[in-house]
Amino acid sequence: MSVSVQETAATTVFEEPPLIGGKPTFSSITEKISGIVEGKTKKAWFVLFGLASSLALILFGSIGFLFYEGIGIWGINNPVGWGWAIVNFVFWVGIGHAGTLISAVLFIFRQKWRTSINRFAEAMTLFAVICALVFPGIHVGRVWMAYFMFPIPNQMQMWPNFRSPLLWDVFAVGTYFTVSLMFWYTGLIPDLATLRDRAKARFRKIMFGIFSLGWRGGNKQWKNYELAYLLLAGLSTPLVLSVHSVVSTDFATSVIPGWHSTIFPPYFVAGAIFSGFAMVLTLAIIARKIYGLEHILTIRHFEKMNMVIMVTGMMVGYAYSMEFFIAWYSGNEYETFTFLNRAFGQYAWAYWIMISCNVLIPQLFWFKKIRTNIPAMFIISIFVNIGMWFERFVITVTSLANDFLPSSWDYFSPTIFDISMLVGSFGLFFSLFLLFIRFLPMVSMAEIKGVLPQADPHYYKKHE
Amino acid sequence: MKSGKIEGVIAEFENPAALIDAAEKMRDSEYTRFDCHSPFPIHGMDKAMGEKRSVLGWIVAPVAFLMVLVGFLFEGWTSTIAYPLVISGKPLFSYQAYGAVAFALMVLTSAGTALFGMLALNKLPRFHHPVFYSDRFAKVTDDAFFVSIEAKDAKFDEKETVEFLKSIGGREIELLIADD
Numbered sequence: 212m213s214v215s216v217q218e219t220a221a222t223t224v225f226e227e228p229p230l231i232g233g234k235p236t237f238s239s240i241t242e243k244i245s246g247i248v249e250g251k252t253k254k255a256w257f258v259l260f261g262l263a264s265s266l267a268l269i270l271f272g273s274i275g276f277l278f279y280e281g282i283g284i285w286g287i288n289n290p291v292g293w294g295w296a297i298v299n300f301v302f303w304v305g306i307g308h309a310g311t312l313i314s315a316v317l318f319i320f321r322q323k324w325r326t327s328i329n330r331f332a333e334a335m336t337l338f339a340v341i342c343a344l345v346f347p348g349i350h351v352g353r354v355w356m357a358y359f360m361f362p363i364p365n366q367m368q369m370w371p372n373f374r375s376p377l378l379w380d381v382f383a384v385g386t387y388f389t390v391s392l393m394f395w396y397t398g399l400i401p402d403l404a405t406l407r408d409r410a411k412a413r414f415r416k417i418m419f420g421i422f423s424l425g426w427r428g429g430n431k432q433w434k435n436y437e438l439a440y441l442l443l444a445g446l447s448t449p450l451v452l453s454v455h456s457v458v459s460t461d462f463a464t465s466v467i468p469g470w471h472s473t474i475f476p477p478y479f480v481a482g483a484i485f486s487g488f489a490m491v492l493t494l495a496i497i498a499r500k501i502y503g504l505e506h507i508l509t510i511r512h513f514e515k516m517n518m519v520i521m522v523t524g525m526m527v528g529y530a531y532s533m534e535f536f537i538a539w540y541s542g543n544e545y546e547t548f549t550f551l552n553r554a555f556g557q558y559a560w561a562y563w564i565m566i567s568c569n570v571l572i573p574q575l576f577w578f579k580k581i582r583t584n585i586p587a588m589f590i591i592s593i594f595v596n597i598g599m600w601f602e603r604f605v606i607t608v609t610s611l612a613n614d615f616l617p618s619s620w621d622y623f624s625p626t627i628f629d630i631s632m633l634v635g636s637f638g639l640f641f642s643l644f645l646l647f648i649r650f651l652p653m654v655s656m657a658e659i660k661g662v663l664p665q666a667d668p669h670y671y672k673k674h675e
Numbered sequence: 676m677k678s679g680k681i682e683g684v685i686a687e688f689e690n691p692a693a694l695i696d697a698a699e700k701m702r703d704s705e706y707t708r709f710d711c712h713s714p715f716p717i718h719g720m721d722k723a724m725g726e727k728r729s730v731l732g733w734i735v736a737p738v739a740f741l742m743v744l745v746g747f748l749f750e751g752w753t754s755t756i757a758y759p760l761v762i763s764g765k766p767l768f769s770y771q772a773y774g775a776v777a778f779a780l781m782v783l784t785s786a787g788t789a790l791f792g793m794l795a796l797n798k799l800p801r802f803h804h805p806v807f808y809s810d811r812f813a814k815v816t817d818d819a820f821f822v823s824i825e826a827k828d829a830k831f832d833e834k835e836t837v838e839f840l841k842s843i844g845g846r847e848i849e850l851l852i853a854d855d
Contacts, residue, residue, distance in 0.1 A: 237714060237818030362753065370753035374762060379775035386779040390786040397790055401715070401816065408813035424800035427807075428815045429710035429823070430698070430720045432797045437716050438729040439793030443786055450782045457775050660818075661715035668719060671692035 230324055230662055232506035237660050240507075244402075244652045244659075245409055247502050252649060255501050260645045266638020273631045274349055282352050284628045291611045291623040296350035297461075299633055301603040302486070303343035303640075304384060304458055305479070306596075308451055309487025310336025311391060314398070315447035318440075324515055326658040327507050330402075331498065331648070332491045333395040338643040339490070340388045342636045347380070376460040383457035390450055394443045400426050400436070401657035455479040462606065468549040469610035472537070478530035485523035485569070486599035492516050492592040496585060498648060507654055510583050517582040520595060524573035527602070531570065549610060557622055558609045561601050568598020679852045682805035683825045684836055685812060686845025691717045693844055694820040698723035700843040701822060706836075708828035712806070712821040734792045739785040746777035805851040826851075 231240075277284055287294040310332040317325040351357055360381045362371055371378050403423035410416040426432070456476035463475035492513065499508045538550040553562045572594045576582040581591075608623045647653065664670050688694045691713065698711045702725040711717075711724060721728070750773040754760070759767050794800070806812050806823050815821055822845060824836055833850070840848050 241714075241817045362749075368758065370758040372760060372762060373750040373754055373776055374765065374769050374772040376775075379772075379779075382776045382779035386783040389783055393786050393790045397793070405714075405816035408816045420802060421800075424794065425802045425804060426799070426816075427710075427804060428712045428714060430713065430717070430724055431710050431726065432799075433713070433716040434721050434726055435729045435731055435793045435796040438731045439789045442731065442735050442789040446782050446786050446789070449778075453775070453778060460775070657715045666691060666715060666717070668692040668695045668717065671690055 229664065230327065230509070230511075231659060232509050235506070235659075235663060237663070237665070240656055240659050240663070241405060241409075243504075243507070244654050244656050245406060247648070248406060248650060248652055249409065253501060256645060256649060260642065260649075263638050263641035263645055266635050267642045268635075268638070269631050270345075270635025270639055273628050273635060274345070277349055277628065277632075278354060282350065284626060286623055286625045286629050288621050288623065290614050290619050290621060291608055293607050293611060294623060295604075295625055295629040295633055296346045298600065298603045298607050299636055300343050300346035300350075301458055301479075301607070302600045303339045303346070303636065304387075305455060305483035305486045305599060305603075306490045307336040307339035307343065307387070307391070307487060308455060308480070308483035309491050310334070310339075311387075311394075311447050311451040312484055312487065313491070314394060315444040315451065318444045319448060323662045324512055326655055326662050327509075327512050328491060328495060328516075328654075329658070330395075330398065330655040331494065331644075331653045333391065333398065334647045334651075334653070335487075335491060335494060335644065336391050337388070337395060338640050338647070339487075340384065340391065341643065342640050344384060344388065345636065345639070346632075347384075376457065376464045379457045380461055383454045387450060387454045390443070390447055394447055397436070397440055397443060398655055398658070399651065400424060401428065402652045402655060404428065405656055406652065452480055455483040467610050467614065468543070468545040469534075469553070469606070472534065474530055474533055474537070478527070478534075481523050481526035481530065482569075482599060482602060485520060485527055486596060488516050488520045488523065489592040489595035489599070492520070492588060493596065494644065496589045496592075498653060502648075502653075504654070507659065510585075513585070513588060514579075514582050517576045517588055517591075520592070521573050521576040521582075524569055524595070528570035531566065545615065549613070552613050553605060553609045556609070556613065558605060558612070561605050562609070565598050565601040565605050568594045569602060572598070679854070681826050681833060681850050681852055682808070683823055683831075683851040684840065685712075685806060685809055685821045685823045685849050685851060686840040687811065687847040688820045688822065688845060691820065694822070695719060695723045697822050697843050697845065701824075704839065705830045706824055706828050706839075708825040708831075710823050712812075712815045712823060714816055714818060714820075729796065731789065731792050731796060735785050735788045738788040739781050742784040743777050743781040746780035747773050750776055805853075808851045808853060809849050811847060811849060823851075 233239075282296075285294050285296065310329075313325050313332040314329040314336075318329075348354065348357055359369075360371060360378065371381075373379075400423055403419050404426035407416060407419035407423045410419055456479065459475035459479035462470040463472055465471060495508055495513070495516075499505060535550050535554075538546040541547075553559075572591055575587070575591060581587045612623055613620050660666055686697075688697050694711055694713060695717065698720060701709050701711070702723065711720060713720075720726075747770070751768055751770065754769070755767045761767070805825070806821075811819070812821060822840065822843075824831060824840070830836075837848050837850070
């Protein structure tokens, strides 16, 4: 029996170009992606890792001093009791959301283009959530009491207060991390088996052998595997929508003007997806360039991501304007003051950075020229990340700085330790990410092969 | 030829379409302990092999329903019986507040069940398997497609099975024998 490749009717009906560029075969995909992990480490990697890990050390050093000295080393004051620690926490959790959105939500919607980006977007989620979890962990002041957050039976017969949104947060973000890790690992199993089967060195073979769990690629395994993947995607979808909603309740369930608002959960989720996609874009552009993945991460992938950024950017813009409208429409003078104060008060500079970066600049993506131009989208993605950090800063700090009692108003200025921890958290994030792209396949080989035209049995015509 | 017990046989097929055809013929034969191996899941393979839908959903769903209830009751128990604490004069049994944590517990345990349930159904981790005796089989995670039949199959016969695999288009047929 001989088999030849046929131009199927489907090839001509759909005008969309193929997802993967070039003339990929199953083994060329394996070769390309595994080659990155198996080949020599690039010089650029060492330079970037050196930089990132130095910054991460600054974070660890600062945390050490924080534990020694106390949270007074930060710029927080009375009334601004929540400073950059919370800003950074919300920022990093938000970054994570794009990974889950890409891996779970787009999977359920059968968006096949996700296969090129889902693996490292998921990895980005994990590392962003690690960075996020650092901050609530260290901001409690007496860190040795941090176990109070967990429902652990203890000699004081004391239990956490489940009516507090701060505790919901512990569960939401903790669950988010664990489920993201399981989802990511499930996706990795077939690819780890590929690396196991290709490994030459004994140690490598043993390590990948252990972590691929003896995967054999039999359809009796695939059938359970695929359902497990679908279930994980189905569970992650409401989870990802709930996580930033719960984070937003940290603010929204309080009675502080500017926080006490029902728009917060959807507004936070949209913002999270917005910032997360920008971060995926930033990382993808760099990784694509360094590792020559142009045929796997095509301009079409980037264009689709840019469209998501534009749409979610407009949702965020809508939320900003709706907050203003409700502040006026409610007739509540504290609410009205807070919003006017945000835009024209002592933090106006931060507010307008936020508006420019999040609402105005992404509008450039209306132009096809810009949303298909790599340098332009890279710069815009950086702006979006800056803008989204400032959004959390504006929300957290402006509402606290000018509260109900003018005599207690104060201005928040960060100290060197606020800055070192923010910069350091980026170092931690990039260190983890660089380790990931060095040691694990950054693109899902099994899934990419599954979306190649030759993966479809109908692609072949038999000559009996 | 290697000495030792034959534990199975594998045959290679050229592409997903050939593997689907082979799976259909395997299904219609009397062999039961066979599997079709591929680098990625092939659409339509379950039907071709006559495989039933995975039962994993029936394992995860009860866990989800149970854990959301457990989470809710646990929160109620800690805040009304184990550690009743009045905060801002709110009722102790403020069930409206319990949703977020009960939901998180549900997702956490269901996701864990999905992953570990999948591994249990697949009998993984399993680091030793006759198919790994074959060196060619390593390409299954790259670009090769195989049918394997275990020697435990009632109909397995060294010669007949090899002939059968040949007749359905299998190439590079290899008996799986422990080599050490």
